[in-house]
Amino acid sequence: MNIFRSSFTGSVHHRFSGVLRCAISLFAVVFTTGLSGCSNETEVHPKQEAVSVDVPLSYAKGFSLYDHEGFKTLRVIVDLDGRQDTLRYLLIPKESPLPDGFDEHVVVRTPVERVALFSTTQVGYIDLLGCADRIIGIARPDYVNTPSLRERIEKGAVSEIGMPFSPNVEEILELNPEMIVTTAFPAARQTDYKALVMAGIPVVVVAEWLEESPLGRAEWLKLYAALLGREEVAVEKFADIEHSYHALKALTDTLSHRPSVVTGMPFKDAWFVPGGNSYVACFLRDAGADYHWKNRAKTGSIKMDIEAIYPVALEAEFWLNPGTVQSLDELLAKDIRFRDFFAVRSGKVYNNNRLLNPAGGNAYWELGAVRPDRVLGDLIRILHPDLFPERGNGDDSLTFYRHIQ
């Protein structure tokens, strides 16, 4: 079983949930000040701020970019379990001398040409910017779906650099990337990354999964763009995604029938549902669904008792993202009680694992974060088939979703 793979656990970035966070935060290592010179006060340097311009962001709340003359600064705000850390980076062209007054910042020389990654989600962003060929190292390369990178992995042009929880520091030092991107989550052993920072390899921490809206997640594209020197491309691509997302959302704005949905996959009697403030709840709202826990103000996922969800699940018109299941038989083998759900009886169960590679890497995590418009398109086609009369009975029109039957 795999309740957390479903993004509709709302849980967090791909596949981190409340349980893991609770369990691991017991001995979680928080971002040490040594990693990035981060500190909790947001004091500003009046002199530099005077000449810096904010790079406009419409949705993302987790990072901010400032354009100074000749270089940029980046702030990433990581809010985990109520503990907020601000990480500061100085993005400066390779030949420029370092300015004074930025000792607190980790220096990244741009445009970055050699990147090492710790999550396939990051591949989605970098590939959209047309820079997949700059990826020289990745954790778990077998999970990658993106064709251009897949090809380079087969050729042996990409090194395996350990596991998300445990970077292989020696391997990385030998590879000598100009930047490492890692996702912020409580279980990461920051000490390993600290060794890399001390060795002069900047570690950029991202946390797109903490955003409250799908477009907020997608807008992290602009962070990657600033690092890779692809700002114009990012602005253009993001505007397209935004436009296409809003056009789809407009289809459902005036609908009177908003079908009820239940999401996720329980394990025995624990069931995680996305909080009302999570980007997943936002997806459901924008797709014209009626989500039962929409008013539970929480960004991550909420662990609930199966009994509390059962009455809702019995009646819900659709069941989305039931873990990793690929067929109805598999679903019923997990728990025979599912046969009573209306969505199961009426054949309205859909899962986001249409695009799996042989190793089980799901393209939904790779492309879905940066292309929320395509995820929303899938959801609207599933929930409101009458809006797309040309759609056949097959799954052909869906990108990430499969009909569970």
Add this chain to the structure above:
Amino acid sequence: MGIKVDSQTSPEHSWPLLSPKNSLIALLFVIMAFFFMLDLALGSVKIPLGNIIDIVFGKGSENEAWEKIVTYIRIPKALTAVIAGAALSASGLQMQTLFRNPLAGPSVLGISAGASLGVAMVMLASGAAANAFAIRQLGLGGSWLIVVASTLGAAFVLLIVLGIAVRIKDNIVLLIVGIMVGNITISIISIWQYFSEPEQIQDYLIWTFGSLGGVLGSQLYVLAIVVGIGLMISFAASKSLNVMLLGENYARSLGMSTLYVRITVIAATSLLAGSVTGFCGPIGFIGIAVPHLTRSILNTSDHRFLMPSSCLVGAILMLVCDIIAQMPGSQTTLPINAVTALIGSPVVIWVIMKNRNLKSSFA
């Protein structure tokens, strides 16, 4: 009340029917029935008691959701609590007697660790031959997969321990070996965890929290049958266990085959602890705490009473833990393992403080 027979002095170990101790067992049974109903009555969804009783006695209810919740969620869970509580307590009692060690429990032989190894193999060791997908092609799906894996894991460790038990006469050595085998499996699991994906670790973590829910239909029958067999063996071994308390040398001088008793007890424990771990995850503490609690309630070390009472006390404690874990009225639950340890530890401390001397039960 009928004739009172003092069991302690009865030379041929007769089975008295109506002693105060038997009345106490009857009382425990009534208490268990009460908590069983209470467990059915409380939960996230508020259902009036009248409706619960109607549903339990087959009259049904006009509210379809309520009927399904009681039938498919609460009744199986309460039955699982009773079975698991009884099984873990009975196996803990036997382990404590066999090893004459007050800290022994069903997990000392590494049986729970073996079960965990089986589950970890399915959930964590991806890419290995034990890839869940490969097993799935054998026709095992969903929830059975984990049960079968944990049973095989427990059996694997058990075979090792049994092999050693046949060769080595000393129970203390066996105890140490069991703990070491358990440590080896735990370290293998932690290596797998280190190299696993976050979501796989999560699955495994949730399993380790233990769960009484989700044992339904055919699984509940299988669990009940296996535990039933294990309990029958345990009850049959009661007299031998009484002799074992006096020491192995004494038992041998009475002409008892200690090897036979040892193997019987290990087999019963594996059936009991292995099956419960497979279906419910590793549930701790009940197995260690309940035998002490029962000894202090009954004030006896006679296994003919201790065995049934431990089962009942274990079932009651498990029901109470489940009621607490459900946090009635709230939408969330606590992991059952945390609750058993929270309740179990103070019990053990209290018993030790009260008795000052555990030797009395073990010598």
